[in-house]
Amino acid sequence: IPKEQPYRTSYHFQPPQNWMNDPNAPMYYKGVYHLFYQHNPLAATFGDIIVWAHSVSYDLINWIHLNIALEPSGPYDINSCWSGSATILPGEKPAILYTGIDHYKNEVQNLAIPKNLTDAFLREWEKHPQNPVMTPPTGVEEDNFRDPSTAWHGKDGKWRVIVGAQNGDEGKTILYQSEDFVNWTVNPNPFFATDNTGVCECPDFFPVYINSTNGVDTSVDNSSVRHVLKISYLRKQHDYYFLGKYVSDKENFVPDVEFTGTSKDLRFDYGKFYASKSFFDYAKNRRILWGWVNESDSTQDDIEKGWAGLQTIPRKVWLDKSGKRLMQWPIEEIENLRHKQISITGEKLEGGSTLEISGINVSQVDVEVLFELPELESGDWLEDPSEVDPQLLCSKQHASRSGKIGPFGLLALASKDLTEETAVSFQIFRASNRYLCLMCSDQSRSSLRNDLDKTTYGTIFDIDPNLKTISLRTLIDKSIIESFGDGGKAVITSRVYPLLAIEKDAHLYVFNNGSQSVVISKLNAWSMKQAEIGHEGNINCA
Numbered sequence: 001i002p003k004e005q006p007y008r009t010s011y012h013f014q015p016p017q018n019w020m021n022d023p024n025a026p027m028y029y030k031g032v033y034h035l036f037y038q039h040n041p042l043a044a045t046f047g048d049i050i051v052w053a054h055s056v057s058y059d060l061i062n063w064i065h066l067n068i069a070l071e072p073s074g075p076y077d078i079n080s081c082w083s084g085s086a087t088i089l090p091g092e093k094p095a096i097l098y099t100g101i102d103h104y105k106n107e108v109q110n111l112a113i114p115k116n117l118t119d120a121f122l123r124e125w126e127k128h129p130q131n132p133v134m135t136p137p138t139g140v141e142e143d144n145f146r147d148p149s150t151a152w153h154g155k156d157g158k159w160r161v162i163v164g165a166q167n168g169d170e171g172k173t174i175l176y177q178s179e180d181f182v183n184w185t186v187n188p189n190p191f192f193a194t195d196n197t198g199v200c201e202c203p204d205f206f207p208v209y210i211n212s213t214n215g216v217d218t219s220v221d222n223s224s225v226r227h228v229l230k231i232s233y234l235r236k237q238h239d240y241y242f243l244g245k246y247v248s249d250k251e252n253f254v255p256d257v258e259f260t261g262t263s264k265d266l267r268f269d270y271g272k273f274y275a276s277k278s279f280f281d282y283a284k285n286r287r288i289l290w291g292w293v294n295e296s297d298s299t300q301d302d303i304e305k306g307w308a309g310l311q312t313i314p315r316k317v318w319l320d321k322s323g324k325r326l327m328q329w330p331i332e333e334i335e336n337l338r339h340k341q342i343s344i345t346g347e348k349l350e351g352g353s354t355l356e357i358s359g360i361n362v363s364q365v366d367v368e369v370l371f372e373l374p375e376l377e378s379g380d381w382l383e384d385p386s387e388v389d390p391q392l393l394c395s396k397q398h399a400s401r402s403g404k405i406g407p408f409g410l411l412a413l414a415s416k417d418l419t420e421e422t423a424v425s426f427q428i429f430r431a432s433n434r435y436l437c438l439m440c441s442d443q444s445r446s447s448l449r450n451d452l453d454k455t456t457y458g459t460i461f462d463i464d465p466n467l468k469t470i471s472l473r474t475l476i477d478k479s480i481i482e483s484f485g486d487g488g489k490a491v492i493t494s495r496v497y498p499l500l501a502i503e504k505d506a507h508l509y510v511f512n513n514g515s516q517s518v519v520i521s522k523l524n525a526w527s528m529k530q531a532e533i534g535h536e537g538n539i540n541c542a
């Protein structure tokens, strides 16, 4: 790995070197958090042989990298160990179901269990002699049958698991049942299917409480919960989630709202975020979500950096009071990295003004701002909100252009002269009988380098007509910017590679380009300490 690493993160999860994609089988087990991930141990690019790397942590922030947990060994996974999930079986016995690329390059599902349950880190995993435990059923393409979910236990005592699949243009998730976790029977009808989408990857299915922000075990199914199905659509490169009903007697899932393939669909993140997976953390009674964030630079850059791929800061997820969307917030443990603090209260930001936040390390920082809004009545008029493509609107509404209430927000990883900046902003709109907030993350000026993907991201959401304040929390870490709008209603993650705005030359500003003034009712920003990373085993000799 080259010495100069301006883009390597300081408190996000990444392997010591080389390629990482999907988070696999995250779990909490007897005091230890586990994260496995898709890894190419030989290069900073996706490879012909992908293995499961393994890291452990006591707090989801500081990690110990262990030896590889699963690598090709039998005919059922000789060409790669692809994504999968963990389930904790009765008697506190973890089990992993994962996809093997077999000797015909077909996709099959395999079972692995820990060799030694008394090893606190569960370092070694044993593949079951009956592998593969699932092979492509009729109506599923042999090379599009992958990513078993965490299993749940039905009232009849049987396990259920879903697997992502494709048949032509149809994307589906297939349900399997088993009494012993080894012998699985396929359900003839798909659990959930969508036309014209192509393959469903990494399905995640879990309950959420209707009236609590607590998480709930994957097998719980009663009147206090609703269900969430998340699908990663390869063609879209996005993770979509559906709130809906698990119809257990038909063994299918009926979403409240159909998939449209437009910006109206719900996503965990409106920026870079894919192949996410959640788990129930019974230590703290919460559901935690991990997601993979890929690079926006070129393959050649990745090879030169010696690594590619990040995981987001783990997020707690719960159902919003409206019941119409999920909320997300960085896990509280991240606050232990907060270090030097800067605070501002009650500062008016006139239209067209910027205010620098200085005195802390703004290239690795956690910023929370609460903006006090003018009367929403004075917002820009939006004729037909249902026709708006927020990403397009954000690309047009570059932060340097002006509206009425906003755009206002943060200029992250900015150079002193603002030739480089990533604007994370809000703009308030009024429409007939409603108010909306457009949230944007504009990467178009993030770097003077031009061999980068600088797509601007955006989302629009309804706000309370009586809203007086709106919050923005942004986690900045060298080349990743994760922004949580309105308490976690909308999230946008982006990757940026500034040339000038690195290390001590990075600046952070609060800005307001609206004609109306807004007030920084409260701002707190903290330099973030570096996460502690331990190494054990040979993946770690960086």
Ligand code: DQQ
Pocket: 021, 022, 038, 050, 082, 083, 084, 099, 146, 147, 201, 202, 232, 274, 275
């Ligand atoms: N990544 C894995 C597959 C999965 C895809 C291969 C999603 O199992 O479908 O690395 O990013």
